[in-house]
Amino acid sequence: xxxxxxxxxxxxxxxxxxxxxxxxxxxxxxxxxxxxxxxxxxxxxxxxxxxxxxxxxxxxxxxxxxxxxxxxxxxxxxxxxxxxxxxxxxxxxxxxxxxxxxxxxxxxxxxxxxxxxxxxxxxxxxxxxxxxxxxxxxxxxxxxxxxxxxxxxxxxxxxxxxxxxxxxxxxxxxxxxxxxxxxxxxxxxxxxxxxxxxxxxxxxxxxxxxxxxxxxxxxxxxxxxxxxxxxxxxxxxxxxxxxxxxxxxxxxxxxxxxxxxxxxxxxxxxxxxxxxxxxxx
Amino acid sequence: xxxxxxxxxxxxxxxxxxxxxxxxxxxxxxxxxxxxxxxxxxxxxxxxxxxxxxxxxxxxxxxxxxxxxxxxxxxxxxxxxxxxxxxxxxxxxxxxxxxxxxxxxxxxxxxxxxxxxxxxxxxxxxxxxxxxxxxxxxxxxxxxxxxxxxxxxxxxxxxxxxxxxxxxxxxxxxxxxxxxxxxxxxxxxxxxxxxxxxxxxxxxxxxxxxxxxxxxxxxxxxxxxxxxxxxxxxxxxxxxxxxxxxxxxxxxxxxxxxxxxxxxxxxxxxxxxxxxxxxxxxxxxxxxxxxxxxxxxxxxxxxxxxxxxxxxxx
Numbered sequence: 001x002x003x004x005x006x007x008x009x010x011x012x013x014x015x016x017x018x019x020x021x022x023x024x025x026x027x028x029x030x031x032x033x034x035x036x037x038x039x040x041x042x043x044x045x046x047x048x049x050x051x052x053x054x055x056x057x058x059x060x061x062x063x064x065x066x067x068x069x070x071x072x073x074x075x076x077x078x079x080x081x082x083x084x085x086x087x088x089x090x091x092x093x094x095x096x097x098x099x100x101x102x103x104x105x106x107x108x109x110x111x112x113x114x115x116x117x118x119x120x121x122x123x124x125x126x127x128x129x130x131x132x133x134x135x136x137x138x139x140x141x142x143x144x145x146x147x148x149x150x151x152x153x154x155x156x157x158x159x160x161x162x163x164x165x166x167x168x169x170x171x172x173x174x175x176x177x178x179x180x181x182x183x184x185x186x187x188x189x190x191x192x193x194x195x196x197x198x199x200x201x202x203x204x205x206x207x208x209x210x211x212x213x214x215x216x217x218x219x220x221x222x223x224x225x226x227x228x229x230x231x232x233x234x235x236x237x238x239x240x241x242x243x244x245x246x247x248x249x250x251x252x253x254x255x256x257x258x259x260x261x262x263x264x265x266x267x268x269x270x271x272x273x274x275x276x277x278x279x280x281x
Numbered sequence: 282x283x284x285x286x287x288x289x290x291x292x293x294x295x296x297x298x299x300x301x302x303x304x305x306x307x308x309x310x311x312x313x314x315x316x317x318x319x320x321x322x323x324x325x326x327x328x329x330x331x332x333x334x335x336x337x338x339x340x341x342x343x344x345x346x347x348x349x350x351x352x353x354x355x356x357x358x359x360x361x362x363x364x365x366x367x368x369x370x371x372x373x374x375x376x377x378x379x380x381x382x383x384x385x386x387x388x389x390x391x392x393x394x395x396x397x398x399x400x401x402x403x404x405x406x407x408x409x410x411x412x413x414x415x416x417x418x419x420x421x422x423x424x425x426x427x428x429x430x431x432x433x434x435x436x437x438x439x440x441x442x443x444x445x446x447x448x449x450x451x452x453x454x455x456x457x458x459x460x461x462x463x464x465x466x467x468x469x470x471x472x473x474x475x476x477x478x479x480x481x482x483x484x485x486x487x488x489x490x491x492x493x494x495x496x497x498x499x500x501x502x503x504x505x506x507x508x509x510x511x512x513x514x515x516x517x518x519x520x521x522x523x524x525x526x527x528x529x530x531x532x533x534x535x536x537x538x539x540x541x542x543x544x545x546x547x548x549x550x551x552x553x554x555x556x557x558x559x560x561x562x563x564x565x566x567x568x569x570x571x572x573x574x575x576x577x578x579x580x581x582x583x584x585x586x587x588x589x590x591x592x593x594x595x
Binding site for chain 1: 361362363364365431432435436439443444445446524525528529530531532539540542549550551553554555556557559560
């Protein structure tokens with residue numbers, strides 16, 4: 001009997017703890033006035049491009065701060081994962097950092113932001129500027145030493161993203177033309193992993209979304225003398241800018257539409273700019 | 282069918298000690314017995330079923346790539362560039378083989394030597410200190426090995442030459458990863474050799490080394506073989522740590538310092554963004570990987586089984 005009683009106590013205590021933690025989760029630190037204003041509730045699931053993911057998380061946080069009874073679950077996975085998931089109906093909203101192609105399903109596309117792709121090197125590398133042609137020659141394997149582009153007499157470690165990556169697809173379109181990326185290129189499967197390689201190797205060169213340039217552990221190169229800055233990306237002077245998208249299966253309604261409207265609105269676009277992306281406006 | 286005939290037999294056998302147990306108690310015992318049996322059958326067949334489902338799924342998704350690209354074109358093509366419609370996985374096969382052979386070649390002698398040391402030679406205290414350490418190594422998640430490889434081994438290899446992301450770095454990481462498996466299983470099998478073999482050998486005047494080399498190792502051969510099979514399995518199947526240190530470049534490695542890509546890495550690196558034929562080609566890579574593991578395992582098993590039999594017959 002004593003054992004049974006003890007079990008019951010444990011059960012009750014754990015129930016209590018669970019319910020307390022659940023209520024704590026249900027009320028993120030928002031001001032009560034906001035809570036009173038918003039009538040929206042429900043949840044949105046989102047998955048897709050890992051370039052869009054950090055931005056989507058920030059937008060989701062901003063949205064749920066306005067509407068505390070809304071939950072938005074943001075997952076990564078990759079552009080193709082997002083496209084597939086939204087088409088299968090496993091998520092409400094997909095995201096993509098590449099254009100939809102003929103082999104992709106028909107989806108409704110919402111431009112979210114534009115994103116510059118920075119060509120990055122280790123901060124210890126003396127090179128600050130490369131021409132588009134030089135970058136192409138480095139990535140196609142024609143230039144193999146930094147001394148060929150006014151750098152140190154060291155071999156170039158070419159680092160790229162994997163085939164099919166939205167960032168790589170955009171980079172190939174805008175820089176490589178029809179030249180293939182050299183076989184010897186080190187390939188990493190996310191922006192973060194690529195960043196890590198360039199951070200660790202003095203001779204590395206890589207390319208990455210502007211959104212990941214915020215930490216100064218790598219150096220963004222000027223391309224044809226145009227610095228990799230948001231202002232240059234917005235003005236169109238910077239040559240490597242691509243679009244980021246949200247995707248839905250059908251014309252959005254209800255909560256998803258509210259969220260998409262929010263993302264297109266001035267407040268969200270201001271956030272997008274402050275995170276290092278280019279606003280669609 | 283045989284199970285259903287078994288149960289009445291058991292009941293008949295259990296009828297005898299009637300005085301000791303009441304009828305209801307007995308019935309519940311048989312019910313438990315039957316239920317346990319059914320539960321076992323369900324568990325055993327479900328694991329087999331899962332295997333079948335996995336194989337069926339991989340083949341369903343992968344076969345279109347073989348048909349579209351051509352089996353030999355896929356297997357022996359040296360160009361892998363899905364965006365250009367080129368699907369040849371020879372570089373990945375070469376990469377997987379290079380890291381597996383490279384790491385196994387070092388890990389087997391090292392591991393078996395360490396197992397002999399732990400089982401036969403080391404004093405009790407040393408053994409008690411080393412064994413838990415080795416066992417702990419088995420349980421460390423591979424991403425940790427990858428991280429250490431990326432931050433320590435890759436820069437070290439860079440000092441020798443190249444970018445550091447290389448077959449050599451991958452081999453070093455794999456050696457560390459598979460050593461514990463080989464050591465602990467080999468040690469157990471050496472320890473399981475009947476004591477009289479060793480005593481017989483020593484009493485005939487053989488030295489300790491002669492005893493280890495000519496008696497213990499041959500007798501423990503199948504166990505050592507099993508440890509090598511598991512080691513190969515881990516080496517060829519390792520994904521995360523390999524992605525982190527091998528560089529994932531699509532090329533047939535020309536030297537230990539050149540980057541490469543493994544079959545597992547090929548799938549893991551690209552699956553996120555793959556659609557259509559590209560995705561099919563990755564599943565086809567999985568078919569090749571599966572075939573590889575089956576072939577390597579059966580070769581190793583055959584080698585060690587024959588060796589063991591030959592030894593015991595002579």
